[in-house]
Amino acid sequence: MDIQSDIQAIIDTVQHNCHISDARHAGNYTLCVYLLKMREFYRWEQKHRFSDKLSTDTIGNWLSEREALWEKIEEHDFRPIELGRQQFDPFDAEAINRTLETAQPGDRPLVYSGGYGVKDKPHFFLAELEQKKQLNGYSIYISGREFARDLTSPPAMSQQQTIYIRRESFRRMIWERLEEWRWNKPANAMARAIACYDFAGDLEGSLNRMTDKELDAAVLHEIGEIQAGETLPGWQAMMQDISFTKAEIMARAVRDHYADTLHTLPVLLEKNEQASMHFYFANLTNMRKHIFPALMQAYQQWCDSGDVKAIEKTVNDTLNHWRDMAQRMIELHRQDKQQCAGAIEALVDNNILSKKQIKTDLSANER
Numbered sequence: 001m002d003i004q005s006d007i008q009a010i011i012d013t014v015q016h017n018c019h020i021s022d023a024r025h026a027g028n029y030t031l032c033v034y035l036l037k038m039r040e041f042y043r044w045e046q047k048h049r050f051s052d053k054l055s056t057d058t059i060g061n062w063l064s065e066r067e068a069l070w071e072k073i074e075e076h077d078f079r080p081i082e083l084g085r086q087q088f089d090p091f092d093a094e095a096i097n098r099t100l101e102t103a104q105p106g107d108r109p110l111v112y113s114g115g116y117g118v119k120d121k122p123h124f125f126l127a128e129l130e131q132k133k134q135l136n137g138y139s140i141y142i143s144g145r146e147f148a149r150d151l152t153s154p155p156a157m158s159q160q161q162t163i164y165i166r167r168e169s170f171r172r173m174i175w176e177r178l179e180e181w182r183w184n185k186p187a188n189a190m191a192r193a194i195a196c197y198d199f200a201g202d203l204e205g206s207l208n209r210m211t212d213k214e215l216d217a218a219v220l221h222e223i224g225e226i227q228a229g230e231t232l233p234g235w236q237a238m239m240q241d242i243s244f245t246k247a248e249i250m251a252r253a254v255r256d257h258y259a260d261t262l263h264t265l266p267v268l269l270e271k272n273e274q275a276s277m278h279f280y281f282a283n284l285t286n287m288r289k290h291i292f293p294a295l296m297q298a299y300q301q302w303c304d305s306g307d308v309k310a311i312e313k314t315v316n317d318t319l320n321h322w323r324d325m326a327q328r329m330i331e332l333h334r335q336d337k338q339q340c341a342g343a344i345e346a347l348v349d350n351n352i353l354s355k356k357q358i359k360t361d362l363s364a365n366e367r
Contacts, residue, residue, distance in 0.1 A: 007110075010081065014112070014126040014148035017078045017090050021122040022151045023070030028119050037151050038063055040176060044149070050175050051203065078122070081112070090114045090124060093159060097141070101132075111141045113164045117154055118252065120243045125149045130167065138163055138223060142215065156218035163222040170218065171211045177282065189282035192303070196275035210275070217276040220267050224259030232326055238333035238340070247341035250348040251329055253287040257295075258322035265315045269308060277302075277311075291348055294318070294355045317358050325351060 111129040127143035197206035301310040
């Protein structure tokens with residue numbers, strides 16, 4: 001089956017589904033975040049370079065047109081993906097990719113993904129497939145140029161044993177972080193990550209090099225996510241029931257810490273990936289910092305002394321804590337699906353990991 005002649009129709013369908021998702025979920029963002037995301041979405045859609053100066057009036061007109069489109073299609077159903085004479089559910093990424101791989105001639109096939117992200121927002125994308133590889137039983141798709149995407153384009157996603165790494169989205173995310181840092185240029189983790197590259201003298205080259213480095217780090221996190229998920233049966237059902245609550249944000253932070261103490265950080269530490277370590281800490285969410293202040297304290301010790309052992313010890317000492325916290329959340333959901341959100345919030349609030357708390361827990365375990 002040759003679907004080359006249908007490529008534009010496939011792109012249009014995927015982008016239409018992206019527009020529907022954005023129409024339903026754009027209100028999830030604060031105004032400042034929303035405007036920043038729309039600005040960069042406009043840059044992507046109109047194929048502007050990062051160094052191009054964008055017209056505020058032009059973006060304003062485009063934004064009005066996009067919001068008018070969203071009003072028209074918000075209640076529409078997602079369209080099926082048509083490949084040849086077959087139709088696929090837009091969330092059946094495995095079957096769609098299997099068909100794309102067998103149907104496309106040439107050196108640059110396509111890769112597709114359809115799944116759910118934060119606050120149950122559907123994410124779709126269609127891009128050139130740069131590479132597909134197997135690693136320890138995981139199928140890893142690395143994509144390049146993107147033909148269809150939604151407003152939020154997660155640079156890395158995992159679905160069961162499949163990992164999607166989006167180079168273009170990663171590059172754009174790094175650009176956004178760089179732009180944010182340039183507003184005030186604070187002496188923080190992002191400043192240290194940027195200092196590992198020559199952004200002042202070679203913007204495009206530095207973006208490419210940093211993207212390559214962080215793609216590898218993203219694979220580590222997604223493998224950690226999958227490994228963590230193997231010990232958390234019932235997690236997805238719980239997340240659906242606590243969507244749009246503070247408990248959802250807390251649960252995601254707990255699982256991220258579990259994945260990173262299980263796999264991401266041990267590998268980065270073993271390989272002495274200093275640039276990626278700085279970038280990792282630069283991108284920790286406020287919730288992750290709030291519930292794990294000991295990790296930020298250990299990072300500051302490393303920055304002050306150059307000795308990474310403080311981070312290594314903190315990671316080793318807290319892996320079981322994050323696993324147990326995630327499992328206790330699932331148990332709270334099993335006991336009371338309707339009212340578990342409040343109990344999950346209390347659980348996290350009562351188990352914030354400071355250095356003092358880690359020492360107390362370790363002492364209790366030794367007795």
